[in-house]
Amino acid sequence: MLYRRFGKTELNLPVLTLGGMRYTKGWDGPHDVLPDETLENAYDVASYALEVGMNHFETARDYGRSERVYGKIWPRLAAAGETKSELRQRIIFTTKIPPMPSYDHMRQAIEDSLERMDIDTIDNFDIHGINNEEKFERTFQKGGCLKAVQDAMNEGLIQHLGFSTHGPLPLILKIIESDAFESINLHYYYFFQRNWPAVQLAAEKDMGVFIISPNDKGGQLFNPSEQLVQLAQPLSPMNFNDRFCLSHPEIHTLSLGANTREQIDSHLSSIVADIQEDASPGSELKTVQQRMDQQSERLQQSGQLCTVCHDCLPCPENINIPEVLRFRNLWKGYNMQQFVTYRYNMLEAHGDWFPGQFADKCTECGDCLPRCPEKLPIPSFLFEVHNQFYKPKKKSH
Ligand code: SF4
Ligand code: SF4
Incomplete structure (x- = not known):
């Protein structure tokens, strides 16, 4: 595994993050009932992820059973002779909570997440989905949501603060400019490059940059068209996109919502240690990228x-x-x-x-x-x- 410094958080994150939103029956209700098949699937995938060095697990309050599933399975991931606290130090958790209407709602939600995940502190916490002005206002409401997070940080319940967004670029830039956050979780991949100025601004501010759903929302690249397969040769479309993202040193980690070991395996070959080489003209990646770009140029002509x-x-x-x-x-x-x-x-x-x-x-x-x-x-x-x-x-x- 390759690791990158997650901006000013100083966390050392693997370039592939295990997203916790796609485990078997993970979205079914009731969310406090955890079927064996969900737990076994999550345990199997998370233990393999740790084995290959993906020690950053991402979840969210609103990902169905996900936080509770992690709470149940992570203590079982210990290596032989390893204590629970030693294991905990090896795992970096990100969870996300949407902007809540009041201080008390946010405080309660943070305490819920800690309990569900069976942890004493959240390593990296995101305000989830600051997607429009209304959610921006709610986040920054005086004495509200953000204050509850800051108080939780002062008490050691949260270590680092970021935000995630599916919002328009001007809003994303405004949130970054607020200087309230250490990291950003956003959409950016080969088939959607509009948010590049936000990635650049985040990098200028030494923020961690975490890419949402590069495979699924990035084009369902695990199920590509025949034309895409041909254009990406000798890479797979998924590997091309991973490498395209990671060829930018401004980007630190990609979320991978895997629910099988094979899905993890299919991304491991994307990890190229020498990003300078990957980003240089004439590299395998750049050759494929040129071929991809030509399709857009044809459309433009x-x-x-x-x-x-x-x-x-x-x-x-x-x-x-x-x-x-x-x-x-x-x-x-x-x-x-x-x-x-x-x-x-x-x-x-x-x-x-x-x-x-x-x-x-x-x-x-x-x-x-x-x-x-x-x-x-x-x-x-x-x-x-x-x-x-x-x-x-x-x-x-
Ligand atoms: S013509 Fe353009 S602006 Fe008018 S309704 Fe259609 S898409 Fe909207
Ligand atoms: S190219 Fe034309 S249609 Fe497309 S986003 Fe720009 S203005 Fe809109």
Whole structure:
């Protein structure tokens, strides 16, 4: 395993983090009932993760049974002769709690997490999902959520403070500029590079940078299109994306929501010790990246590439134009229909975690058209994506 200094936290994190959100029946309720199969699956994967050096476990209050599962299984991970406290020192836990409405709510939630995870201190704590202005305000409300976290830090219940976000880039930059956090947990990967300025600003401020879901939200790269497989040769699409992310020294660790040993194995070959070499022109990684980039260039030459610049917003119908047209890029450039179907149909169902209406709500008002530097026929592209990928939800009776 390769380890990187997680910014000013001074934690030494493995470049691959074990995400705890996909264990067998991990999301089923009731969450305080932990089936044997969930515990055995988590134990098996976590023990293997430790064996290969992935000693950073990530979870969240809102990941179903996840915190409680870790609380039950981690004490069993001790090596022969190792005490519980020696084992605890080897494991770094990150958990996340959303911005709570008051000091007392936040305090209670922190105490709940400690109890569920059977730990005395949270090594790295994130305010979970500062996705919009409302959550920003709630986080920074005087005497509220952040004060509860700071008091918990003074008492030693939390060691380091960061935040996670699925929000828009200007909001992310504003949160970083607040200087309230030591690390950031955000989306950035080959097929979504818009947040690069946030990664750079975080690095300037010596913050830890943790990448959310590079495989799943990053393109379901564990289930790639044939075209993507060919473009990524001799790497796998997943290894390409891992290495693309890690070729930036500003990025310290990637979350890997594994629920089998094989999934961990499939990422181990992504670890390249010499990132300078990986990032240099002519390297294996750069050769693949050039081939990938050429697909976008082809789209641009034919007047079809959305550069995800966001200049077209706002849309009066609250259509997330850049994201829908990014999906069109992935479809036309890389044949990623499966991923686009999965992701497009998450619109209108996940609130501020994935905002925006379905593209068929476009009224063709034309407001966005003069703002697009690429002169894209936005409404017709939107309808094209909707007609191709929208799957009406089955009504339950
Ligand atoms: S044309 Fe459609 S996408 Fe563009 S601003 Fe109007 S409603 Fe929104
Ligand atoms: S302005 Fe044009 S290129 Fe930019 S995000 Fe909107 S549609 Fe895409």
